Amino acid sequence: MGRLQLSFLCGRWHNMDSRFRAAHPLYKWFFGFCLLLLIFVFSNRFPNELPNAQNANTVSLLSRIVNVTLTPQKYFVKTAQCHIPFVNPFNDEVMKIYKPQTFVVCSNESDLVTSAYDSQRQRYVLHINQQVAQELLNFTDAEYNCFYEEISYGQHVDTYDKLKADKYFTDGYVVPKHVEGMLLECQTAEEPHKVLQRDALIFIQYQPDEPTPKKRASVPRKPSVIMYGIDSLSRINLRRTMPKVYKFLKGTGWYEMQGYNKVADNSFPNLFAILSGYSPDTAKSQVCDTDQSGCFEEMSMIWHYFKNASYLTAYAEDESGSNTFNYLKPGFTEKPTDYYFRPFLRALEEETEVKRLPGQFMRYCMGRRLANRYIYDYCRQFMQRYVKERPIWGMFWTNHYSHDDPFMPSAMQNKVLTDLTNYRMDGAFDHTIMIFFADHGTRFGKLRDLNSGFLESRLPMMFIYLPPWFREEYPSYARALEINQNRLSSNFDLHNTLKHVIEIGGGIPGMPELPKSYDCPTCQSLFYPVPEDRTCAQAAIDEHWCTCEPYRTISHLGWTDRIAESVIPRMNEYFVEKNLTHLCSNLSLSYVHNTNIKTGLDISWHDELPELKEAVYRTKFKVQQNSADFEATVVFNNVTETAEVNVETISRTNSYKEDSTCIEDKIAKLYCICFSDLKP
Template sequence: MESRLRATHPLYKVFAFCCLLGLLVYLTQRRSDNSDFEFTESIRLPTTHELKVEENDLPLKEHLQTQKYYVKTSKCEIPYVDPFTPEVMEFYKPQTLVTCTNDSDLISTEYSPKIQRYILRIDEEVAADLLNNTDVEYNCFYREVKYGSEADTFDKLKANKYFTDGYVVPIHVEGIVVECRTADEPSILLQKDAFTFVQYQPLPKDMKQKHAVRKPSVIMYGIDSLSRINLRRTMPKVFKFLQGVGWYEMQGYNKVADNSFPNIFAMLSGYSAETAKEQICDTDSKGCFDKMPMIWKYFKNASYLTGYAEDESALNHFSYCKPGFQKKPMDYYFRPMLKAFESKLDEYRLPDNDLMRYCMGRRIANRYIYDYGRMFTKRFVHERPIWGMFWSSHFSHDDPFLPSAMQDKILSDLLDLKDAGALEKTIMIFFADHGIRWGRLTNLKEGFLEERLPMMFIYLPPWFRVTYPSYVRALEINQHRLCSNFDIHNTLKHIIEMGGTPDGPVLPKSFDCPTCQSLFHVLPEDRTCAQAAIDNHWCTCEPYIPIPDTDWTDQISRSVIDRMNEYFVAKNLTKLCSNLTLHHVIKTEIKTGLNVKWHDERLPEVEKAIYRVHFKVNQNSADFQATVVYNNVTHISEVNVEKISRTNSYREDSTCIEEKNAKLYCICFSNLKQ
C-alpha cells in the first residue's frame, strides 16, 4: 500500500512527465538530424574487423539503412538510387577475375628494412619445373629502364645485367625488365617479368626535428568511371570496408564536367581548362602543365614527398590529346616506367573490352599502379609526410561490371595499408572522376545520376579525429551536402596549411569556384549547384519530369542539333565532320522546382524553361544528351555544345580529329557508316 501511494505521488508524476518530454525532444532532434534517411530498423554498421563477407553478399541494403536521399536540403535533393533495381538485375552479371598466367613466379622481389634495399629472388623449384627437371643451365638478367630527356619518356633499356639469387638491387635502379633463359644456343625463354622499385630516400637533415604541428600524409586511390551506385553494386566487400570507423562518404559529391581530364584537373589545380587558358596557359600547349600551380607543388613546398602513377600511358590524364609534362613533376613519377613496360612486355586485352590492356606481362595492368602506390606509402609514411595519387582506368572505364572481378584485389590493397599501419598516419581519399558515361546503365531512369555521382570517400586517422574534432564534425555534416571537385581542391590546400606555422601564408583557393571551401568547414545548408561551380547540365539537385513525345519535343532536339552544326563551323571542322540530323528523340524532360516531385505528372506552362533532351542522330546512330534553355515562343535554344554528353561510344566515329572536346560530337566523313 505504501509503495503504491509513493508511485502516485504528484512529484513523481511531474518527474515522469519531464522524462517523457525530454525523450520526445530527443527523438524529434534525432529525426531532424537524420532527415535524409528512412529507417527500417536500427542496424549497427560494420567495423573493419567484421569484414567477413560472403561471395554473394547481395544486396547490401539488407545490411545498411534504407535511404531516400543522398542529399536533402532546402536547395538540393539528390535521390538515393537502389543499386539492385529489377531493371539493373536483368542484365547485371558479376564477373570472374581473369588471371594473366598460371605459372608461379620464377623471379620475385623483397624489400629489406634492415638495409633499406630491394633484393631479387630466384625460385629454384619453379626453374626446375620450367626446365622439366633436366640439367639444362639457365641465366637470369635484367635491363634497367633509362629515363629519357623529357619527363614523360624513357630512352632505352640498358645492357644486360646478370644476377643470382639474393642480388641486391642498386639504389639508383627504379625499374627493370627481367628475363631468364637457357644457357645453350639458341636460348629458350623461361620467363619474362618487370619490376619497379620505390627506392628509399633518407630524411633530409632539416626534417629530422619534430614539427610543432603534425602533418597528415595524403594518399589518393582512384578508379575511373565508378559511381557510388556502381561501387555498391559491383564491390560490396569494398563498400563494407568503407563503412568502417574513420571513413566518411561524400554523398553529395557531384562531378563538374563530362570526362576525366576536366574533373581531375579541377581537383588538382582549382581551375577549369578554359579559365587556365585565360589566366595562366593553354593546357593544349607544350609546357603548360609544368607552369600550372598543381596541388603537388604545394605539397612539395610543404616538405611532402610526392608520387604519382596511372595506367594506360596513351590515355593518361595529362597526355591523352594533351602534351604531358616536360619536367619530372613529382619525386616518384611512374609514366616513363609504364611506357617502357608497355613497349617490352606481352599484353592481353579482353575480347569484349579491347581498348585497354588487361594484362601487361604476367600481371593485371592495374597491379603495377597500385603496387607502386603501396610501396611508396609503406616506404615513407612512418617517417615523413607524403602525398600520392594512384589511378587506374583499365578495368572500369569501358565495362561497368568488370570492377566486380577486381574487388578482392582492391580490398586487399586497402587491408594491406591498414595492416601496415599506414592508415594511422594518412588521410586517404578513395574516389572516382565520374560514373559510367555510356551503355545500358545510362539508359535507365537513374542513368542521369549514375553518370554524375562519382564515389568519394575520405578517411581520417585516429590522431586527426582526436586533434581536430570540429573538422570531423564538419565532415560528418558535409556527407549529406552538395560538394564538388573544387571543394576537394580546397580541402587538400587546407591539409597543407594545417602543418604550417600559425603565421604561414594562406594558400589560394579554387580559382574557378570562389564560393567553394574546405570540407573541414560546414558547407551551407542552402547550397546550390552554381555555388559549387556545377553547371546545370551536370547538376543532380533538382528533378526533371518526362514530357510525352510530340512534334514540339522533336523541335527542341533539332534546335540543339542546329547549335552542334554551328559548333563545327566555328571550329572549322565542316570538311572533316558530317552535318548532324535527327533520327529520333529518346526522351525529353523539363526541369522543375523542388516542390514538384520527380515523377509528378503536372507540366508547368512557361515561355522559357530548362529541358533535358536525349536523342539519336542519323549519322552512325550517335546518342547525345543535352541540357538546354528553350524558348517555346521563338523556338531558339541556348546550349553550351561542349557540355553536351555523348551517351554511346565515339571511339570509331572521330578518328579524323585530335581535339578532345570535339571528338565527342564529330562523326568523321571517313568514319561514316552506311
Template sequence: MDSRFRAAHPLYKWLFGFCLLLIICVLSIPKGNQLPNVTNRNTISLKSRIVKVPKTPQKYFVRTAQCHIPFVDPFNEDVMKIYKPQTYVGCSNESDLVTTHYDSLQQRYVLHINQEVAQHLLNSTDEEYNCFYEEISYGQEIDTYDKLKADKYFTDGYVVPKHVEGMLLECQTAEEPHIVLQRDAFVFIQYQPVEPSPKMKKPLVPRKPSVIMYGIDSLSRINLRRTMPKVHKFLQGEGWYEMQGYNKVADNSFPNLFAILSGYSPDTAKSQICDTDVSGCFEEMPMIWHYFRNASYLTAYAEDESGSNTFNYLKPGFTEKPTDYYFRPFLRALEVETEVTRLPGQYMRYCMGRRVVNRYIYDYCRQFMQRYVKERPIWGMFWTNHYSHDDPFMPSSMQNKVLTDLLDYQMDGAFEHTIMIFFADHGTRFGKLRDLKSGFLESRLPMMFIYLPPWFREEYPSYARALELNQNRLSSNFDLHNTLKHIIEIGGGGELPKSYNCPTCQSLFYPLPEDRTCAQAAIDEHWCTCEPYRSINDLEWADRVAKSVIPRMNEYFAEKNLSHLCSNLSLNYVHNTQIKTGLAISWHDDLPQLEEAVYRTKFKVQQNSADFEATVVFNNVTEKAEVKVETISRTNSYKEDSNCIEDKIAKLYCICLSDLKP
C-alpha cells in the same frame, strides 16, 4: 517409525518435489542473451516476441533546402536485366620464378630465385640456367624511358642497386638454343633518406598528415555498391566518410581531375595562365603537388594505360618530372617491352607481362607508403583506367584485389598516418547502364570517400564533425581542391590560394551551407543533379526541343573550322525530353507549358546513330534555344566516329565525313 513422521510423510514428499522442480526451473533459465530452443509449434518462442524495427530505406543521397539528389537502388529491376558480374582473369598460371623482398636493415630490394619453380620449368634438376635484367630509366623526354641498359646477370639474393627504379628480367637455359623460362618486370620505390635541415631537426608541430589518393576511372557511387559490395562494406568502417553529395563539374576525366589538382577549369586556365593544349603549360600551372612539395612532402604520381593518361590523352604531357616519383616512363617501357594482353572486346591493355596492369600502380602506391609514411609526410595519386573505363561491370572482377589493397595498407600501418581519398572522376558515360532511367545520375555522381586517421580525428574533432555533416550535402571537385590546400595549411604551410574557378567553394573540413546550390559549387546546370525533371509526354513538344539543339551543334563545327571534316548533324529520333520542375512542384501537379524553361533532351542523329544528351533553355514562343555545345554529353561510344580530328572536346560531337557509315 514414529506415527507423527508417518503422518507428515506425504507433506514432506510434496515439499521435496516442489523444491526440486523449482531448482530445475531456475537452472533452465537462459543465461545472458541466450534463448531457449523451443521446438513445439504451438509454443510462442521468446525470439518471436522481439520486435525488430526495419531499417528505413534510403531515399536520398542529399535532401537539403536547395538540393534533392535521389538515392538509386544499385540492384533495381532495370539494372539487374543487364548486370553481368565479371570473373577475375589472371595473367599467368605459373608460380613466380623471381620475387623481390625489401630488406629494411640494408634499405635495399633483394631478388630471390625460387629453385623449385626453376626445376619445374626446366623439368630437370641438373640443367643450368641464367637470369639477367635490363634497367629501365627515365628518358631525356620525361614522359618516356631511356634505351634499356646492358644485361646485368644476377643470382639468388642479389641486392638491387639503389639507382635502379625499374627492370625487365629474364631467366633462360644456359645451353643454346636458349629457352626462356620466365620473363618478368619490377618497378621500385627506392628509399632516399631525408636530407637534414634546420626545419627537419625539430619535431613537426603541428603534425602533418600524409595524403594518398587512390582513384578508379568511371566508377559512380551507385556502381561501386553494385560491383564492389565488399569494398563498399570496408569503406563503411570507422574513420571513413562518404561524400554522397559529391557531383562532378565536367564531362570526362581531364577537366574533373584538373579541377581537383589545380582548382581551375581548362577554359579559365587558358584565359588566366596558359593553354593546357600547349606544351609547357602544365609546368606553369599551380598544381597541387607543388604546394605539397613546398610544405616538405615527398610526392608521387602514377597512372596506367599511357594513351589515356590524364595529362597525355590529346594533351602535351609534362616537359619536366612533375613529382619526386613519377611512374609514366616505367609504364611506357612495360607497354612496349612486355607481352601485352587485351580482353575480348576491350581496347585497353589488361595484362602487361605476368601481371594485371593495375597491380603495378597500386603496388607502387604500397611501396611508397611502406618506404616513407612512418618517417615523413607524403602525397601521392595512384590512378587506374584499364578495367573500369570500357565496361561498367568489370570492377566486379577486381573487387577482391581492391579490397586486398586496402587491407594491405591497413596491415602495414599506413592508415595510422594517412588521409586517404578513395575516389573517381565521374561515373559511366556511355553504354547500356547510361541508357537506364538512372543513367543521368550514374554518370554525374562519382564515388568519393575520405578517411581520417585516429590521431587526426582526436586532434581536430571539429573537422571530423564537419566531414560527417557534409556527407549528405552538395559538394564538388573544387571543394576537394580546397580541402587538399587546407591539409597543407594544417601542417603549418601558411594560408594558400583557394580554387580560382569557385570563389564560393570551401574546405570540406568546414560545414557546407545547408541551402547550397549547384551554382555555388561551380557545377553547371547540365551536370547538376539537385533538381528534378519530369518527362514530357507531348511528342511534338519534346521533338521541338531536340530539333532546336542540332543547329547549335552544326554552328559549333563552323566556329571551330571543322565543317570540312565533320558532317552536319540531323535528327533521327528523340529518346526522351524532360522539363525541369524545381523542388516546389509535386509529381501530381500538371506540367505547365511555360514560355521559357530548362529542358533535358536525349536524342539520336542520323549520322552513325550517335546519341547525345543536352541541357537547353528553350523558348516555346520564339523557338530560340540556348545551349552550351561543349557541355552536351555523348552517351554512346565515339571512338570509331572522330578519327579525323584531335580536339579532345570536339571529338565528342564530330562525325567525320571519312568515318560516315552507310
C-alpha cells in the same frame, strides 16, 4: 538452423494474432532480427556477395525485402536547395543487364623471381625460387641463368631510356639503389636457350630525408595524403560491383561524400579541377593553354604545393594513351613529382607481352601482371618506404579495367580490397588521409541508358579516410566531414581540402594562406560544414551536370521533338566556329529518346505542371549520322522555339572512338562525326 526451419519459425511468429503482435513491444525487433538472419543465411549460401546468373534473383529479392521492411535510403542528399535521389544499385531495371565479370589471370605460373625489401640495408633483394625453377625445368638438372635490363628515365620526361646491357644475378642479389625498374628473364644455359620466365619489377628506392636546420618542435604533425583513383566508377556502381570494398569503406574513419557531383564531362577537366583549382577554359584565359607544351609546369598544381611544404610526392597511372595529362594533351616537360611512373609504364607497354580482353581497347596484362597491379604496388611501396617517417602525397590512378566496361570492376573487387587491407596491415592508415575516388561515373553504354543513367554518370564515388590521431586532434574537421557526407560538394571543394591539409601541417614558408580554387570563389574545404542551403551554382556545378533538382518526363508526341530539333543547329554552328566543317558532317535528327522538364523542389510528383513560356529541359536524342546519341540541357522558349544551350556541355552517351578519328580536339571529338568515319 536451416533456411526452411528459420523461415518456419519467423513465419509462425508473424502469423500470430495481429492484436498480440501490435501490442507486443518485441515484435518489430524480432521481425527485423528474423530478416537479418535470413539475409545472413542467404549470404552464406552465396558467399561471393556478387550477383551472377544464378543468384541475381536472390539478391534482388533480398534488396527488395530490406528496402520495404527496413526504412530505405531515399536520398543521397536532401537539403533546402538540393535533392539527390538514392538509387538502388540492384533495382529490377539494372538487374536485367547486370553481368558480373569473371577475373582473368595474367599468368598461372608462380613467380620465379621475387623482390623483398631489406629494411636494415634499405635495399631491395632479389630471390630466386628454386622449387619454381625445378618445375619450369621439368625437374631436370639443366642449368639456367637470370639477368635483367635496367629501365631508366629518358631524355624526355615521359619516355624511358634505351635499355641497359644485361646484368646477370643470382639468388640474394642486392639491387643497386639507382635501379628503379627492370625487365628480367631467366633462361636455360645450353643453347638453344629456352626462356623459363620473363617478368618486370618496379621499385620505390628509398632516399633519406634531407636534414633541415633547426626543425621547430612546435610544427604540427603533418598527415600524408594518398589518392587512390578508379576511372568511371559512380558511387552507385561501386555498391553494385564491389560490395566487399564498399563494406570496407563504411568502416571507422571513412566518410562517404554522397553529395559529391562532378563539374565536367570527362576525366581531364574533373581531375584538373581537383589538382589545379581551375577549369581548362579559365586556365587558358588566366594562366596558360593546357593544350600547349609547358603549361602544366606553368600551372601551380597541387603537387607543387605539397612539395613546397616538404612533402615527398608521387604520381602514377596505368594506361599511357589515356593518361590524364597525355590524352590529347602535351604531357609534362619536366618530371612533375619525386616519383613519376610514366617512363616505366611506357617501357612495360612496349617491352613486355601485352594482353587485352576481347572487345577491350586498353591493356589488361603487361607481362605476367595486371596493368593496375604495377600502379597500386608502386603506391604500397611508396607508403612502406616513407609514410612512418615523413609526410607524402601521391596520386595513383587506374583506367584500364573500368573505363570501357562498367561491370568489369566486379572482377577486380578482391584485388582492390586486398590493396586496402594491405595498406591497413602495413600501418599506413595510422598516418594517412586516403581519398578513394573517381572522376565521374559511366558516360556511355547500357548502364547510361537506364532511368538512373543521368545520376550514374554525374555522381562519382568519393570516400575520405581520416587516421585516428587526426580525428582526435581535429574533432571539428571530422565532424564537418560527417555533416558534409549528405551535402552537395564538388571537385573544387576537394581542391580546397587538399590545400587545407597543407596548412594544417604548417603550410608553406613565406605563404601564410594558400589560394583557394579560382573557378569557385564560394567553394571551401570539406573540413568545414558546407552550407545546408547550398546550390549547384555555389559549388561551380553547371546546370547540365547538376543532380540537385528533379526533372519529370514529358510525353507530348511530336512537341518534344522541337526541343531536340532546336539543339542540332547549335551543334552544326559549333563546327563552323571550330573550323571543322570540312571534316565533320552536319548532324540531323533521327528520333528523340526522351525529354524531361525541370520541375523544381517545390513541385511534387503528383502536382500538375504550370504552363511555362520558358523552361529548362533535358533531351536525349539520336542523330542519323552513325546513330550517335546525345543528351543536352536546354533552356527552351515555347513561343519563339529558340534554345539556349552550351554545346560543350552536351553529353555523348554512346561510344565515339570510331566516329571522330579525323580530329584531335578533345571536346569536339564528342560531337564530330567525321566524313571519313561515316557509316552507310
